[in-house]
Every structure is written in C-alpha cells, then in structure tokens.
Amino acid sequence: MNRNFGVIDLGSNTARLVVYEQDSQGLVTEVDNIKRGLRLSNHVQDGHMDEEGITKTIDCMRQFKDLLEARNIKDIIAVATAAVRQSDNGSELIDRISKETGISVRVLGGEDEARYGYLAVVNSMSIDEGITIDIGGGSTEVTFFSNRELQASHSFPFGIVSLTRMFFHSEVPTAEELSSLEHFLSTAFSSCPWLLSRHCPVIAIGGTARNLAKIQQRAVQYSMDSFHHYPLDTEQVAGILEQLSLLSLEERRQVPGISKDRADVILAGITVFESLLRHAGSPELIVSNKGLRDGILSEVVWGTAAPTSIRVVHERSIDQFMNRYQVNKPHAIHVSKLSLSLFDQLQTFGHHTYGQGERDLLEAAALLHDVGRTINVHEASEHTFYLLSHVLLAGYTHRERLLIAMIASFKSNKLLQSQLAKHTDIVSKTDKSLVEKLGHLVLLARMLDRSMSQAIHTIRLTDDDGPLTLLCLGKRDGLLEYSLLDEPLAKLSKAWKLPLSFRPVVDDSPAKP
Template structure:
C-alpha cells in the first residue's frame, strides 16, 4: 500500500485537512483536501480569549476531520495552528481540550516558524534564487527575504486579511477612504522593516488570497494554461484586478469566477497587502507559489534525513518525478543527450546554425521527456506529450518555459506545432517560434537514432561535400530500424541547414 500522510492546518479564516499519498517517485500527491470556513478569528475576544463558541466550533470541525482520517487509516496526522490559537491567552486549555476529545494533538507554530515553513515551500518548488515571500492568512502575515536560496530575514505581522477587514472595513466592501487608511497603515508597517525597502526582487506569494487574485486575473485575460503555481503578474496586473474588484458591488464580487465566495469580503484588503508590499519592495514581479505552510512542514520531514532541508536542484527533482511517473528510461535519455551533444558540437563547428548554451539546456530537458505521452497512447504520443507538459505543474519552470518545453518535447511536424502553439501565439515572436521548431526537430532526429532503444549509434560525424551535407553514423549492431527512422526524419533537419543531407550508416 502507498503511504499516506495527513495534515490539519488550523488557520484564522479556514481549517483545512489535506491527505497526501506518496508516489513511487517520492512525490506527495494530494488525494483529499477538505476545507471548513470557521473564521476562528471572529471568536477571539478583545481580551484575546477564544470564546466557548469558537472552541466548540474548532472541536466539532476536528471531529468531522477525524472520521475522514480514520477512514484512510492514518497512523499519525500533523495538526498545526497559526495566528488565532497563537494569540489566544487560553491556548493551553484549547490544546488540552483537543487532545482529550479528538485523535489530534495541536502544535502551535510561532510566527517565526510559520515564516520559515513558507520560505521552505517556495525555495523547494521554484527556481527563484532571491525573493521576498509573503503569506497572508486570516490573522497574521509572514514575510521573508532570501538570497542564494538561503533565508536571511523573516517577520510575522500580527494582522491578516480577516483582522484587517475587522479593523478597517465597516461593510463588506471597503470605501475609498477605508482603502486609503488601510494603505497608509500597511505602508507604515512594511516600512518598519528596513530589509524590505527597495529590494528589486520578485515577491512570491502564498495562501488562498494570493491564489484567488491569480485566478481572477487568469479569467480576466482568458489564460490558456492550466495551473496557478509560478504564475507571474506585474504591478499593472495587480492594479487591473484591484480596479475590477473595487468597481463591483459585493453581490457581483461573490459571483466572480475564480474567487472563493467565502473570500469575497477579504479579497480587497488582501490585495492591498500585495499592492503596498510590491511598492515597498520595488518588486520586479508578483509570483504565486501554490506550495505553502503545509508543504514546507513536509519538506522539512521528508528531506531532512538526507542532511538538508533544501533540494539541491528543484528542476532536476521535477524531471526525476516525471521519469518515475511516466516510466521514462533514464539510460535512454542519457544516450540521446550524448547524441545531441555530438550533433550540436558539429553544427557549431561547421557554423550551420546558431545554437546557444541555453538552447542546449532546452534540448536536454526536452530529451528527458520527449514523447512521454507514449505512456498513455503510442499513436497520439505527441498530442499527449504536449498536453501533459503544458498543463502539469513542473516545479522550477515558469509558465512560458513550460510551454516551450512542451513544444520541443512534442515536436512532430510544423502543422501540429502550429496547432499546439495557437493559444500561446503572442507569447513568442515568429523568430522564437521558428527557433523552437528547430530545437524540436533536432531532438526528434536524435531520438530516431535510438529507435530500438539499444544505444547502437556510437558516433555521428557531419561534413560538407559539394554543397551537400554528409552525415556519417557509426553503429555497433544492426542499424536498419534506426536508418529507416533517421531517413524519415531527416527532412526536418534539412530545413534547418537549407540543403540536402545524405545519411551514411556504418557498422563498426
């Protein structure tokens, strides 16, 4: 049986149970995600006591979660609590009641721990090496600054979307005056941390409010790609969402696609946090991380036995997971990459086509997942490959890079390429599109030289004779299958070199 892990996150706005299943690659796949909008923050009195109604709501919610965790036969469930329980003066009484009446024992996180786990989630699921992170919950907001993937600064502010709404907004939607007062307060708070000022780095945001902002923006622009992790917005995009939300009556905000109805009254205060922070940091972009606190806790537990809490290379880890999930033979990938290296070296030396080091990286990544759609269906492997890679979250790849990878790894011919790229046509210039086709054609040709997966092609040599190209291919074994595929695919390479190619296969 696959091992399952459970975590309960007791937040100020929502209480959530997430159950993960460990895949053969080691990746945790979410199989259950149950959310209760408890808004515990509303039950915290002015004296910072969680009242009886709030405690009763918490116990009822945890008992309902208990039925699910028992059904899944989970031995141990992590149960963490953040701002509201942290700020409650009757915290010990709450923890004792939960332990006495449920299967769970609450671990109350400090603000510093909450910020650290957010950092850990971001640094292990993106390739961004320097950033400011922000995680806005219902009752607290955590910010960190990291550089070279090392945490340098962190702070937990005792305000969140729910408490800001309580303090600054009288109705469901803030007035212009209320937004101005909120903005002034947030500016003062963020300016109190000198390490935030003018950093000129990306802001990486976590949590439900950030996710909802991104989903609203994706719907506004009819975004053609699935997934929100590593979605990138600029200042003008945050302002576009702000203009939309502040122009609508509350009833319309509640109906907005992409926005959870239970966040309709919190989204504008939360967005103001992101907007003001963007200004203070003088950020280069606003990037969403779908991975957050809960993921950070698991990263600590799952990676720590290996002597580190940070993956050495996030993207490499993602490709390893893809190889495991789709039964990709890494020895075949290695051999194809060896052939690609030979081809590139000779294309460069003969000055047949300009290939950069970044192009080589792109081709090697594509070779790793080339036609992985065969796992689903051999006949339509190109189509499946493009769909999977374009729509699956790949930690470490921004959305444009993911589409580029999908286009190279699924390359079959120009008509199919044009079909795949149609929704993303304005993402790439015509010159970039042509270049991506070239990279796809070279990877496809290299794969044809290992058609039978026997790794018999040992050496490829290119030369020019009387205006034509000669490709000598030296093999260790019967090469008829490879010769057939190479002859079939050479037309794509001939278009790159703008001249015919004569293939000469040799038995070593």
C-alpha cells in the same frame, strides 16, 4: 514501497488535509486534498478561542482522521497557525485534539510559518532573489531571500479577516478607510527595514494571491490554466484594487474569477500586496501556488536546506514527472544524451548560436518526450503536450513550460502551429523556429533509440569525407534504428537547411560518457 501520509494545515480561515504518496525514490505526489472553511479567526476574541470554535475544530480533525483511517494512513503531520497561536487557550485545544483524535498538532511560530513559505518558493520557482508574502486569515508572513538563501523574515499579527474587521466598516470602503489601512501597513512594513526599496519581485502566497491571479487571467482570457509563477505587474495589481474598491459586495461577487466566499475580505488582501509592492519598489508580483504545506513537505523530502540553484529544482521536477508518468528512464536519459550531443556538435560545426538556456529546454524536453505514453501509446505526442502544458512542472515559467511542451511533443509543423495559435499571449511566432529545430533533434534522437535498448550508444558528426555525416556507433549491424532513420533525418535536414546523411559504424565499446 510507496507510503502515504497526511499533512493537516489548521489555518485561521481554512482547515485542509492533503494526502501524499511517496514513492520508493522519495518523490511525492499529492493524491487527495480536502478543505473545510472553519473561519477560526471569527471565533478568536481578545486572544481567546470560543467554545464553538473549539468544537468545530475538534469535529473537523475527527473527520480528517476518519478519512485517513479509511485509507490506512497513520503517518500525519499536523500544524496550526495564527488562530491557535494567538489564542491563550490554544494549548488546551491542542490537548483536546490529541486526546479525542490522536492527532498531535504542532503550533507553528510566526517565523517558522514564514520560513516554510520561503522554502516552498525556492523549491518551486526560478527566482534567486525575492520577497515572499503569505497572507492568512489572522497573520501575514514576509521574508526576504537572495541567492536562494533566507536573509530575514517576520510575522505580522494581522491577516485579511482581522484587517477587514479593523479598517472597513461598510461594503464599499471609503477613501479614508483605504488610506488609513495603507498608512497602517506602511508603518508595519517599516518595522522591517530589509523590506524597503528592494526592487526585487514580490512572491505572493495563499488564497488571496491565487484569487488575484484568477481575476487577472479571466480579465485577459489567459491561455494557460496555471496560477503558479504567474506574474502581474504593479500597475495590474493597482488596477484590480481600484476596480474592486468601487464595487458593492454583491457586485464584487459577480467579478469573473473572484472566489465568492472571499469577496468580503479580498480588498484588504489586495491592499496589502499593493502596499508592499510600493514599499519595496517592486516591479512585479508573482503568484505562488505553493505555500506553507509545500514548505513542510519539502522539509520532509529534501531537508531544511534550500536547493542551491534552479538547476537542482529543475532536476527534481523533471525526475518527479518522469516517475509520476512512468517514463522508461534509461531510454529518456539516452534520448536526452543524444539530443544534447547533436546540439553541441551542430554548434561546433557552426550551425547554430543557441546558448545554455535553449540547451536546458532541449534537455528537459528530451527527458520528458515520452510522458504522454502513460495516457495512451496512440496520439502520445498530443498527450505529452497536454500533460506538460496542464500539469505543473515546478521551477519553470509558463513560457518555459510551453516551450518544453512543444519541443517534447514536436511531430509536425501543423501540430506546432495549432499549439502556438492557442497560446499567442505567452509564446510568439518567433519561437516557432526554435521549437522546430530542437523538436527535430529530439525526433531524430528518439528514432536513434527506437528499440529503447541504447544499441546506438554514440553519435558523431563528421565532414571528413566531404558532406556532413552522422556516424552512428552501434553495437552491431542491421539495427532496427537504421531502417527508420531516413525520414527523421530528411526532415531535420530540411528544418535546419543542412543536408545530413548517416553511416552506421559497428562499435561494441561501452557507451562514452
């Protein structure tokens, strides 16, 4: 039975309600997402929230409650961050929200907030060691993790709104203003000795980070619509900062990709990133589209422990994708098993030297080859490519996502070439051979289970009788699959430059593991 629940994040800049649906296996899908820009930071003076801020917040919470009630959702997780935490009348606000709307808001401590950012990252990225930084309106959280385990964390009591107010007194900041902000940040970061010279990636969370990614993607006409796991090198971040710092507010608003209601505070935000990259000696900043509420969510679903390896993240992602798009799982798992069996046996026979990385891509692609059917059984391969290249498959880089999408949807060279041509900034012509070869393995494996009944339970390559032959151990004679194998086998033979025929073998023993 599916259950819905809401997560409310009462931030210093924005209040956001996200509605999730959790299926019977516990996997969660976002089904609605609404935000209101309250800019509470502006209503906190000298550690006190003014009455207007309080009224705005209560009104907003009441509206969120209405929306949840309209959907009959009673299960609500609500948290508040810096603006409330830093207000001496924060608990009064929480009491009033509770009385007037029935929503019980938990005020997060800075360390909690930092930990949720870290959790969001290790649950959705293929990075074992890194520094996370989440800049909000009124606070900034940093953590350091290695082996996916949290090593240290800290919350600074400044954010983009407060830094802008403290340091920038005109639209175009002067060199002095910029350098005094940088000096301030350097001192702040020094209070966390574990940040210094880590030389690991910095993972940036939050609206400023997303906006930075958008600006860079627009500038280079990036071919994928995805911010999560998007890398910028240190020079790119410095370049954007320099470019923006010379513009007036109105000019900044016209920069392609910039979020208009963030143009006034983005400079402070990017300065924080740039300073941290230098301080930590990091080669790159990687944007995370997952943050606080995803960390909270992962705690609800997976508990407080981080996944022990990227493999766990991949398995969960793939599983969620399969559930979400109603894949026939016994079929998908069987196709994956057959594809990997072919891959391994071809290796044994010396026909390739691919490694674990390619094997993992093949496994993911085989498990997900049918997702496009949820859109339509016609042109399902095109739909599979669309879904896998447009919907986040957490835990993979953009390049890996595209390779999986191309292998999973592989049908012909013509289609593959048009896919490659669209993404020359992410994949290269040299990937063509890999995709083609693995794609043919999936195509053959799909045909080996065309009836989706796992009637052919095992395949074995043999050269006992001379030429390489694929023995198909099936439950009985005359299977539909055998009538359909000639074409995919001929195509695979051509792509792999490997003459291969098949022979049915009746074998009614249970499937081999």
